[in-house]
Amino acid sequence: METKEQRFVMKCGGSTLAALPASFFEDLRALQEQGVRPVIVHGGGPAISETLTKLGIESEFVNGLRKTSDEVLDVVEMVLAGRINKEIVRKIGQSGAKAIGLSGVDGQLIQAKPVANSAEIGFVGEVTDVNAEVIEGVMGMGYIPVIAPIGIDAGGQRYNINADTAAGAVASHLGVERMIVVTDVPGILKEVDGVKQVLPTVTVAQIDQMIESGEIYGGMIPKVRAAVQCIQGRVQEVVIVSGEEPGVLSKAVKEGGIGTRIIQS
Template structure:
């Protein structure tokens, strides 16, 4: 079986990545590695909702999703962001195919337990891995927008990190790569900030409680932890701006921060 990995990236992060990053995806693909990309797009969704005058709010870190908000979520994720990523990859010579979780019932979902509070937000119940495998078998990199569907045809807004973890688990992938705008989880050693090579989920909880992880890094690491499910044993947080970062993460190690379930 070909080497494969699942990469999760926010839509705004992907949009800001240099052309060399997409070129590296092409090189990995041409060398026989099979990437799968699951992307978000929160800032673009908020921006579009504001332009349309549709109110939005977050409950427990998840966007409260009415039918009107859901229309915008699908339009932005499955349309604008998904196709922007595919265009960028194609322009670098990579073979990419954009998919929504609705396509081929790729992501089956059900309402979250607190749906009365947050509306049409879904928990993933199944991943149609055969669709992803088929796309990869045709020589394309799947680029997946996290919109789910149920047997009755109801759409759901799926947290991108949750969707990425579910995709990785159903594909039997051991390692997830989360591409962001930071080089990893940092800790001050003798007054100098250094990237921690390995942390456990318990370490993260302690570092948040102590204030070592703070501000905008908190949602990044919590999102990464959400990806550790099923067969996914570790998540690597890396900066997309570091040259050759994907090749290092997939083949060499020693880059970013590895978050593991435990030691």
């Protein structure tokens, strides 16, 4: 594949992106200048929780997903599609790269339906389709699409969508086989002779075993499970990398051999 056709989907939490050094965004700009086409899908859970607390709105989680009433949904959309999305676009712009912020509602970009247990969890959606033409159009104009994971159905109902599943769906509909998940850790760590080392490659089945055995524990569990959620459709592998690592995106896109590759089997 020629470089000019090279594209990748990157998923990052809103709080992680906000803390990334300027060099990360300069690396993104360098890739864009070389003809690589990045697409960013972001989350923003901590910022949503913080805003709900400030507004005195109670919210709870059911099996790791935020219970989303109409009132909570307003805040989710305001924080994700408003504050965080524009913060990322601004940071990319400061680096000299070009970005356009979108939410899944724009151009019916992320089409969704209620999840199976919507009666207990509210307006949480699962992706039914992605309007890849909108993303292709934005990339074609030379901009990086920055997508907030809000979904919409044919009747105009909005849905809160898990950022990891949204990122996986976007990648799959774009025909991207490899996704990059940017976190605050260098990959999946395993203790070998008392020293923590990054596992270069791991399968989904091995991850389940490592969670069961306690080798993957604490805050690493949700990060790894989230990365696994990105493996769907055409997406064959996900690479977990640290955004703090100098030139991390260039290394992940061009050379590989950085972070942890999670593969289907």
